[in-house]
Amino acid sequence: MDVSSVGSVASSAVNKDEFLKLFVAQLKNQSPLDPLKGHEFIAQLAQFSSVEQLTNLNTSFADEFKFQQLLGGGDLIGRKATYVDIFSGGIGEGIIRGSKITGDTTSVIIDNKEIPISNITGIFENN
Numbered sequence: 001m002d003v004s005s006v007g008s009v010a011s012s013a014v015n016k017d018e019f020l021k022l023f024v025a026q027l028k029n030q031s032p033l034d035p036l037k038g039h040e041f042i043a044q045l046a047q048f049s050s051v052e053q054l055t056n057l058n059t060s061f062a063d064e065f066k067f068q069q070l071l072g073g074g075d076l077i078g079r080k081a082t083y084v085d086i087f088s089g090g091i092g093e094g095i096i097r098g099s100k101i102t103g104d105t106t107s108v109i110i111d112n113k114e115i116p117i118s119n120i121t122g123i124f125e126n127n
Contacts, residue, residue, distance in 0.1 A: 019047070019048055019051050020048060023044055023048060026044075056104070059104075059118075060104045062118070063105070063106050063116070063117050063118050064106060076096045076099065076108060076123060077096055077097065077098060077099070078095065078096065078126055079095070079096050079123050079124060079125065079126055080093060080094070080095055080096075080123070080124045080125070080126045081093065081094065081095075081096050081108065081110060081115075081120055081122065081123050081124070082120070082121045082122040082124075083110065083115045083119045083120050083121055084119040084121060085119075086119065091121065092110070092111075092115075094110040094111040095110065095111075095126060096108045096109065096110055096123075097109045097110065097111075097112075100114060108120065
């Protein structure tokens with residue numbers, strides 16, 4: 001399984017924003033004569049929390065899986081990388097000087113910038 005298939009599984013399911021919109025719409029449109037019972041409300045909030053946690057876990061696994069694929073048994077440090085630059089909106093490139101894991105985010109250090117592993121588009125030998 002590759003990273004793109006992991007992402008497609010997540011995108012085919014209802015994401016947490018859609019779930020929350022549906023939940024709010026249900027609350028707005030419920031009958032005043034038959035409102036949501038307390039235990040039903042709590043159960044739906046628990047479902048929302050589960051959806052959010054699964055989404056975060058999926059993102060973390062996808063990033064870690066991509067990091068392992070990019071590593072490919074070799075060391076990334078000293079290799080040239082291309083990446084999506086979130087500041088310029090374009091593609092950046094540079095030499096990987098290190099890697100960093102902060103909480104649930106895995107990043108590489110390129111030109112003194114922390115680039116999330118999910119933004120890496122290519123790894124090349126540095127000639």
